[in-house]
Amino acid sequence: MKIIKNISVRHKLMLISMAITMASLLLASVAFITSDRLYAQKTVVDGLNTMTDMIAANSSAAILFGDADAALETLGFLKSQGNIQAGALYLKDGDVFATYRRNGFNGELPAPGSNKQDVKFSDKYTEVFRPIVYKNDPIGIVYLRSDMSAVHDRLSWFLWIVVITLVTSLVFAFALSTQLQRIITDPLLRLSAIARRISTEKNFDLRVSGHGRDELGNLIGDFNTMLNEIQTRDRQLKEHQAELEERVAIRTQELEIANIELASSKEQAEAVAKRMEYHAHHDALTGLPNRILLNDRIHKGLAHARRQQSMLALLFLDLDRFKIINDSLGHAVGDQLLRVISRRLKSCLREGDTIARLGGDEFMVLLPDIKSASDAGKIGNKIIKSLTDSISCNGHELHITTSVGISVYPFDGADADTLVKHADISMYRAKDIGRNRMVYYTAEMNAGSRKKLALETSLRSALGKKQLHLVYQPKIDITRNQIIGVEALLRWKHPAMGYVSPLEFIPIAEESGLIIPIGEWVLNTAFRQLREWHDAGFDELTMAVNLSSAQLSRPGFEDIMEHALSNSGISADKAELEITENVAMRNIDSAIMTLQKFKDKGMSIAMDDFGTGYSSLGYLRKLPIDTVKIDRSFVSELPDSKDDALIAQTIIAMAHSMNLGLVVEGVENVRQLNFFKKQGCHIVQGFLFSKPLLADELLEMLRTHDTRAIINLVRK
Ligand code: C2E
Ligand code: MG
Ligand code: MG
Numbered sequence: 001m002k003i004i005k006n007i008s009v010r011h012k013l014m015l016i017s018m019a020i021t022m023a024s025l026l027l028a029s030v031a032f033i034t035s036d037r038l039y040a041q042k043t044v045v046d047g048l049n050t051m052t053d054m055i056a057a058n059s060s061a062a063i064l065f066g067d068a069d070a071a072l073e074t075l076g077f078l079k080s081q082g083n084i085q086a087g088a089l090y091l092k093d094g095d096v097f098a099t100y101r102r103n104g105f106n107g108e109l110p111a112p113g114s115n116k117q118d119v120k121f122s123d124k125y126t127e128v129f130r131p132i133v134y135k136n137d138p139i140g141i142v143y144l145r146s147d148m149s150a151v152h153d154r155l156s157w158f159l160w161i162v163v164i165t166l167v168t169s170l171v172f173a174f175a176l177s178t179q180l181q182r183i184i185t186d187p188l189l190r191l192s193a194i195a196r197r198i199s200t201e202k203n204f205d206l207r208v209s210g211h212g213r214d215e216l217g218n219l220i221g222d223f224n225t226m227l228n229e230i231q232t233r234d235r236q237l238k239e240h241q242a243e244l245e246e247r248v249a250i251r252t253q254e255l256e257i258a259n260i261e262l263a264s265s266k267e268q269a270e271a272v273a274k275r276m277e278y279h280a281h282h283d284a285l286t287g288l289p290n291r292i293l294l295n296d297r298i299h300k301g302l303a304h305a306r307r308q309q310s311m312l313a314l315l316f317l318d319l320d321r322f323k324i325i326n327d328s329l330g331h332a333v334g335d336q337l338l339r340v341i342s343r344r345l346k347s348c349l350r351e352g353d354t355i356a357r358l359g360g361d362e363f364m365v366l367l368p369d370i371k372s373a374s375d376a377g378k379i380g381n382k383i384i385k386s387l388t389d390s391i392s393c394n395g396h397e398l399h400i401t402t403s404v405g406i407s408v409y410p411f412d413g414a415d416a417d418t419l420v421k422h423a424d425i426s427m428y429r430a431k432d433i434g435r436n437r438m439v440y441y442t443a444e445m446n447a448g449s450r451k452k453l454a455l456e457t458s459l460r461s462a463l464g465k466k467q468l469h470l471v472y473q474p475k476i477d478i479t480r481n482q483i484i485g486v487e488a489l490l491r492w493k494h495p496a497m498g499y500v501s502p503l504e505f506i507p508i509a510e511e512s513g514l515i516i517p518i519g520e521w522v523l524n525t526a527f528r529q530l531r532e533w534h535d536a537g538f539d540e541l542t543m544a545v546n547l548s549s550a551q552l553s554r555p556g557f558e559d560i561m562e563h564a565l566s567n568s569g570i571s572a573d574k575a576e577l578e579i580t581e582n583v584a585m586r587n588i589d590s591a592i593m594t595l596q597k598f599k600d601k602g603m604s605i606a607m608d609d610f611g612t613g614y615s616s617l618g619y620l621r622k623l624p625i626d627t628v629k630i631d632r633s634f635v636s637e638l639p640d641s642k643d644d645a646l647i648a649q650t651i652i653a654m655a656h657s658m659n660l661g662l663v664v665e666g667v668e669n670v671r672q673l674n675f676f677k678k679q680g681c682h683i684v685q686g687f688l689f690s691k692p693l694l695a696d697e698l699l700e701m702l703r704t705h706d707t708r709a710i711i712n713l714v715r716k
Contacts, residue, residue, distance in 0.1 A: 632666020
């Protein structure tokens with residue numbers, strides 16, 4: 001079966017047609033031979049029956065009369081029948097009456113079985129028995145035996161014919177099928193040949209030719225239709241491919257152009273990047289390295305110093321009173337000044353040292369390789385000296401100094417942050433002790449700043465924990481013998497440290513921004529308190545509140561003030577705001593604007609601690625102030641100190657000439673009081689009259705007119 005599967009369709013078809021031919025021929029031959037044999041057998045039997053009938057009729061008389069000769073004569077007729085081998089007549093009891101044997105036949109004659117008609121077949125002969133009847137009585141039996149060889153001969157003849165026919169048919173079928181199978185195989189072969197060519201050549205233009213209306217024709221037709229479809233798709237695919245390739249080519253071209261443009265703009269970009277890199281690491285105003293570049297150099301310098309076990313120093317510089325120059329003469333002058341200073345500072349340094357501007361008026365010098373700590377001091381002094389010559393800017397001859405703090409690796413810190421912090425602390429120390437000087441860092445300074453930090457932490461919760469309260473120091477008009485107002489002063493009672501001086505915690509509050517909520521609380525509390533005293537009948541009393549610069553420059557501060565006033569219900573002319581010179585100078589333009597608004601509302605403005613700051617008549621004129629408070633530092637040595645007396649007199653004269661009110665603070669004794677009385681000052685504040693008091697104590701004082709005793713002092 002496997003072999004048949006693998007042979008070609010052509011041979012399969014040939015085999016099928018030959019097999020069918022053979023099978024049909026064989027069937028036909030078998031049918032024919034079988035029917036012919038049966039017919040021949042029947043013919044023989046019919047012949048034998050006719051003959052027995054005839055013999056029976058002709059021999060009945062001979063039997064009845066026992067005439068054997070007549071019987072032999074009747075049987076003699078059998079000689080003319082070539083196929084009869086033997087014949088016999090039996091009597092009723094089975095005895096042989098007469099027999100006939102053809103020459104050459106020596107076979108035994110059978111005994112008659114019965115009187116019945118009987119036919120027996122064998123391969124070689126056929127036997128017939130027939131009863132002889134006379135008047136319905138059986139009187140004997142006729143027996144005939146016919147030779148069947150003629151039938152066999154005929155059969156073998158037919159077989160031969162069948163074999164020859166089969167062989168001829170086979171040859172004929174083979175010849176015919178080889179031709180006829182082409183009707184089927186030719187289109188199939190064409191189909192497969194075209195399919196194979198298409199698959200190898202990828203040529204979809206090929207088609208299978210000639211097709212009829214039969215199934216094969218339909219198959220070829222469908223195949224060609226399929227090819228048409230494939231060809232259309234192939235064409236579309238090629239078109240798409242071409243379109244795609246075109247697009248890729250255009251894109252490639254665009255990319256090449258873009259690449260060229262990029263290459264040319266790369267140079268520009270590099271130049272821009274360089275500029276950006278420069279700006280990222282340098283101060284725009286002075287061209288000096290900025291904090292970022294400095295930090296980088298400090299880290300590198302430290303790494304080097306660690307490896308070489310050498311020393312490194314940081315000098316923190318802050319220009320003294322630069323802000324005032326900047327605010328008063330304008331930013332253009334300030335900027336010019338900074339540029340000149342930068343050049344001077346730079347000239348003090350060696351190659352390899354770095355001077356950076358950190359912002360505003362702060363500079364930092366990095367000395368990456370020094371032999372001893374005193375080398376840093378030498379550079380520090382050189383820097384301070386370099387600024388002694390005045391600088392002319394826009395027609396102004398300006399004198400500027402700087403305070404310098406120094407920290408040295410490895411003594412004052414092992415890392416950049418610590419060294420910077422310590423240089424910063426020592427710079428503040430330089431400022432504290434008089435400015436225009438240089439201070440080396442010491443461990444004690446750090447202890448101070450740690451305390452500051454601890455205070456700041458506690459101060460954050462002081463308001464919430466109700467550790468803050470106000471005390472009120474009266475201001476007395478010595479000519480009228482009357483308390484005309486009070487100044488609200490803040491007190492902080494720390495649970496562990498006790499009372500902390502406002503001189504200590506107010507700067508911390510200012511630096512940390514805590515002064516904003518604290519200041520708002522002071523305003524509200526002081527004004528509410530004043531309202532209570534007004535309600536108690538002392539309705540002419542004024543309330544002075546100290547303001548910090550952070551409050552003044554805070555957007556929305558006017559609303560806070562408005563709120564405090566309206567909440568308390570006091571009228572604005574009973575409120576006085578005390579600012580120090582430094583507060584006013586910090587941002588003079590906006591300070592003027594804000595203060596003017598308060599003044600317009602009816603509040604009065606006092607310049608506190610006058611003489612300790614940047615005491616300039618020019619500024620005083622610009623600021624919308626009503627009163628000047630002479631600082632107690634000029635008061636304490638009076639009247640003995642001639643210098644202080646002169647200063648006090650000058651301030652008083654100036655205030656008078658400008659029509660400003662005057663308050664003398666810190667009056668502790670009668671001599672001081674008399675001094676100012678002689679100068680025409682009549683509003684005083686000081687321990688001589690009263691220390692700052694709690695609200696109840698002050699009310700008590702107001703009620704008892706306790707100041708009379710003091711007035712008596714004045715008279716003395
Ligand atoms: P200030 O505004 O000049 O207040 C006057 C200071 O002088 C008060 O010190 C007061 O107790 C003190 N004083 C008054 N009379 C005498 C005297 O006869 N002899 C001496 N030696 N001192 C006298 P205090 O209360 O320690 O306040 C110090 C500074 O703290 C104030 O100076 C003020 O600038 C600031 N301050 C106080 N309370 C506040 C506040 O609520 N807000 C703001 N921003 N600053 C405040
Ligand atoms: Mg004050
Ligand atoms: Mg004061």
